[in-house]
Amino acid sequence: MTDSRPVLTMTGISKSFPGVRALHDVNFRLFPGEVHALMGENGAGKSTLIKVLTGVYDTDGGAITLDGEPVSFTGPMQATAAGVSTVFQEVNLCTNLSVAENIFIGREPRVFGAVRWGEVRRRARALLARLDLDLDVSAPLGSYSLAIQQMVAIARAIDIKARVLILDEPTSSLDAGEVAQLFRIMRQLRDEGIAILFVTHFLDQVYEIADRITVLRNGGLVGEYLTTELPQLSLVERMIGKELDVLEGIEEHSRRDLTALEEGTPLVAVSNFGRSGAVEPFSLTIHSGEVVGLAGLLGSGRTEVARLLFGADRADGGEVAVDGTASSLRTPAQAIDHGVGFCSENRRAEGIVADLSVRENMILAMQAARGWLRPIPRRRQDELVDKYVKALNIRPADPEVPVRNLSGGNQQKVLLARWLITEPRLLILDEPTRGIDIGAKTEIQKLVAQLSDGGMAVLFISAELEEVLRLSHKVAVMRDRQMVAQLANDESLDADRIMQTIASGSHREEADR
Amino acid sequence: MTTGSLTAGRTRFRLPRKQIPVLATLALLLVMYAIGVSQYTAFSNVQVIFNVFIDNGFLLVVAVGMTFVILTGGIDLSVGSVVAMTAMVSAALLQDGMPAPLVLVIALLIGPTLGLLMGCAIHFFEIQPFIVTLAGMFFARGMCTFISGASIPITDGFWTRMSQERIGNPQGNFVSISVLIAFVVVCIAAYTLAYTRLGRNVYAIGGNPQSALLMGLPVGRTRIAVYTISGLCSAIGGILLSFYTLSGAPLIAVGMELDVIAAVVIGGTVLTGGAGYVFGTVLGVLVLGVIQTLITFDGSLSSWWTKIVIGGLLFAFILLQRLIGIRYK
Numbered sequence: 001m002t003d004s005r006p007v008l009t010m011t012g013i014s015k016s017f018p019g020v021r022a023l024h025d026v027n028f029r030l031f032p033g034e035v036h037a038l039m040g041e042n043g044a045g046k047s048t049l050i051k052v053l054t055g056v057y058d059t060d061g062g063a064i065t066l067d068g069e070p071v072s073f074t075g076p077m078q079a080t081a082a083g084v085s086t087v088f089q090e091v092n093l094c095t096n097l098s099v100a101e102n103i104f105i106g107r108e109p110r111v112f113g114a115v116r117w118g119e120v121r122r123r124a125r126a127l128l129a130r131l132d133l134d135l136d137v138s139a140p141l142g143s144y145s146l147a148i149q150q151m152v153a154i155a156r157a158i159d160i161k162a163r164v165l166i167l168d169e170p171t172s173s174l175d176a177g178e179v180a181q182l183f184r185i186m187r188q189l190r191d192e193g194i195a196i197l198f199v200t201h202f203l204d205q206v207y208e209i210a211d212r213i214t215v216l217r218n219g220g221l222v223g224e225y226l227t228t229e230l231p232q233l234s235l236v237e238r239m240i241g242k243e244l245d246v247l248e249g250i251e252e253h254s255r256r257d258l259t260a261l262e263e264g265t266p267l268v269a270v271s272n273f274g275r276s277g278a279v280e281p282f283s284l285t286i287h288s289g290e291v292v293g294l295a296g297l298l299g300s301g302r303t304e305v306a307r308l309l310f311g312a313d314r315a316d317g318g319e320v321a322v323d324g325t326a327s328s329l330r331t332p333a334q335a336i337d338h339g340v341g342f343c344s345e346n347r348r349a350e351g352i353v354a355d356l357s358v359r360e361n362m363i364l365a366m367q368a369a370r371g372w373l374r375p376i377p378r379r380r381q382d383e384l385v386d387k388y389v390k391a392l393n394i395r396p397a398d399p400e401v402p403v404r405n406l407s408g409g410n411q412q413k414v415l416l417a418r419w420l421i422t423e424p425r426l427l428i429l430d431e432p433t434r435g436i437d438i439g440a441k442t443e444i445q446k447l448v449a450q451l452s453d454g455g456m457a458v459l460f461i462s463a464e465l466e467e468v469l470r471l472s473h474k475v476a477v478m479r480d481r482q483m484v485a486q487l488a489n490d491e492s493l494d495a496d497r498i499m500q501t502i503a504s505g506s507h508r509e510e511a512d513r
Numbered sequence: 514m515t516t517g518s519l520t521a522g523r524t525r526f527r528l529p530r531k532q533i534p535v536l537a538t539l540a541l542l543l544v545m546y547a548i549g550v551s552q553y554t555a556f557s558n559v560q561v562i563f564n565v566f567i568d569n570g571f572l573l574v575v576a577v578g579m580t581f582v583i584l585t586g587g588i589d590l591s592v593g594s595v596v597a598m599t600a601m602v603s604a605a606l607l608q609d610g611m612p613a614p615l616v617l618v619i620a621l622l623i624g625p626t627l628g629l630l631m632g633c634a635i636h637f638f639e640i641q642p643f644i645v646t647l648a649g650m651f652f653a654r655g656m657c658t659f660i661s662g663a664s665i666p667i668t669d670g671f672w673t674r675m676s677q678e679r680i681g682n683p684q685g686n687f688v689s690i691s692v693l694i695a696f697v698v699v700c701i702a703a704y705t706l707a708y709t710r711l712g713r714n715v716y717a718i719g720g721n722p723q724s725a726l727l728m729g730l731p732v733g734r735t736r737i738a739v740y741t742i743s744g745l746c747s748a749i750g751g752i753l754l755s756f757y758t759l760s761g762a763p764l765i766a767v768g769m770e771l772d773v774i775a776a777v778v779i780g781g782t783v784l785t786g787g788a789g790y791v792f793g794t795v796l797g798v799l800v801l802g803v804i805q806t807l808i809t810f811d812g813s814l815s816s817w818w819t820k821i822v823i824g825g826l827l828f829a830f831i832l833l834q835r836l837i838g839i840r841y842k
Binding site for chain 2: 077091092097108110113114156
């Protein structure tokens with residue numbers, strides 16, 4: 001951190017969309033050689049601020065200066081040319097092209113119009129060496145892991161005279177080791193004097209890497225703080241604008257007596273259930289009212305377990321009993337008949353139909369269960385949708401808004417509501433809180449606890465151990481596509497013990513495809 | 514072969530997966546040629562190969578244009594009709610006594626203009642290429658019959674000279690002018706794809722159009738360009754066809770677009786875009802040509818066997834691409 005002049009300032013920025021005031025009078029400044037975290041709940045205006053900065057949106061008011069000069073970018077390309085580069089959450093590169101080409105496409109060194117491939121490769125190697133990466137620059141980008149692809153995206157971003165690097169949730173799909181590697185590169189760039197704007201939902205990461213924090217709430221500026229002077233709890237309070245006691249309430253609830261729950265016939269019991277290439281055979285029982293947590297690293301087979309239980313993939317063998325009678329879960333239709341609901345982790349691709357309204361999205365699963373010949377009366381639809389919009393605190397509370405206009409957290413709630421409307425007996429939630437803000441996260445956690453109190457069985461999959469511990473009665477641990485342990489969630493169980501279980505037996509592999 | 518160095522810029526020392534389809538096509542071609550040579554003594558005559566080029570020169574040129582389109586993940590169904598229309602327009606204008614150079618210019622402008630319009634429709638209105646080029650196909654075919662319901666012979670001196678000119682060696686082996694033109698087109702296309710920004714943008718768009726846009730590449734311009742290029746190649750193909758047949762007929766080259774797509778895919782270009790080489794397309798066209806030649810040499814087989822074999826091969830190659838694609842993930 002330096003005391004020099006800010007490289008970038010944004011003053012009095014306002015931006016409205018029809019019906020929404022996305023930003024009003026926001027100030028933001030960025031100094032050379034700092035990592036500056038932009039924090040806020042979903043819908044607080046973080047993305048809008050970045051899009052205003054990079055020229056994707058016009059401003060309604062306010063001024064931006066770069067190196068003291070007023071600037072107004074017309075698009076990301078112009079921003080990049082001026083030294084403000086952005087790396088988005090999803091890696092926006094072409095996996096079919098080589099690493100070197102991905103870094104330089106659009107600005108390849110040329111002679112008489114012909115691309116100088118040797119020069120391209122040489123420069124790419126030099127650039128990657130600067131980031132301490134040793135890659136085969138001629139290999140297609142797709143042959144490297146997502147984390148490496150992200151670093152290549154950063155390499156592309158900083159190649160030109162980048163002075164400001166915007167990282168929009170770069171860590172959301174990386175595992176711990178990969179995050180560490182990313183942070184090493186971020187520190188190095190910071191030390192070279194680049195100003196880094198870092199957006200993330202992971203509070204721990206903010207405290208690990210950021211020098212300064214700006215908090216937004218509901219489109220307004222809450223304040224700018226030095227990380228060292230803002231304790232984590234205060235940060236969360238400033239983000240959600242209220243005291244955070246809800247989490248503790250859940251904590252109390254969950255450590256219930258597992259034995260009482262596990263009396264009687266399990267709702268679903270599978271044994272030797274597996275699918276070659278996806279997950280080794282496992283056995284698992286889930287009782288009514290029980291929350292079973294599924295913990296494990298990215299790619300350890302968590303989602304595969306969920307897909308098997310929902311019949312989305314067909315198991316190779318094994319027995320299934322529902323309510324104590326032998327049965328099968330071979331197709332999603334069968335699973336739904338048994339009262340199983342599945343919220344996919346990939347909500348954009350597999351869950352939400354972006355162009356349909358909130359109401360239509362919520363009604364989908366119930367309508368499918370009834371059959372398309374028996375439409376749900378509009379009044380009944382409105383009743384149900386109203387109930388869940390209120391219960392889940394979905395914002396905006398207008399059921400006729402297309403779902404694409406909702407923030408990620410609210411989309412996730414709509415997806416949840418879709419399954420809740422069908423009143424499932426077992427609800428499978430695959431990463432329901434990934435990429436959503438702490439407020440929405442808390443609400444979803446609270447909801448899961450309530451549902452299980454009401455007798456619903458829940459299979460809760462999450463990469464965040466804290467969350468799994470908070471909610472589950474029992475934690476099943478996945479490692480290398482095997483279910484290696486099932487631990488009762490009592491006083492003796494904590495995140496460390498789960499980590500040990502994940503780590504023990506085999507050396508930890510980085511998720512490398 | 515010049516196009517062999519296309520792979521420069523990629524790994525040279527290993528055998529990357531994306532080149533497996535091209536190598537498979539090459540192997541297939543060699544096997545078929547070996548079968549031909551072992552079965553029929555006359556097959557080993559170099560002129561047999563030259564004839565394959567002479568008979569398929571126009572197909573090769575059109576397939577090169579199609580390669581650009583398919584590399585972006587698109588499709589152009591209009592090529593066969595545009596070929597026919599170009600030949601038809603040339604024949605009709607020559608019949609009316611227009612001088613040959615002027616006819617050439619006009620004929621060569623029609624295809625790219627139609628391609629440009631189709632590209633604009635695809636880009637600006639975000640319509641599926643399949644539908645837009647289907648419309649283009651019907652339009653161009655309709656224009657053919659509008660010009661004349663019957664075949665128009667070409668008697669122009671320039672055309673007959675181009676048709677009959679033989680470029681050969683003292684041993685009597687020869688190729689036509691069309692083959693040379695096709696060769697030039699192939700070289701220009703290969704160079705464009707490997708060494709120019711336009712070419713690299715084509716690959717990027719085929720790989721991930723959304724990313725290409727966010728990387729600041731001119732996606733719209735490139736997309737319009739590939740349909741224009743395909744239109745130009747179809748126009749050149751139409752001229753070559755009129756050299757070959759010395760006529761314009763309203764129902765010539767019906768279904769040719771499908772042969773062209775087959776040749777491109779057998780040549781290893783992935784239908785979803787982003788991977789493939791012009792060199793592969795040359796091989797794909799040769800495979801088609803050699804199958805025809807083998808069936809002609811046999812004499813007892815119906816020419817429809819060509820279609821059956823192409824159908825089987827096409828299926829096998831798409832399956833191969835899919836398998837590689839799955840393992841690639």
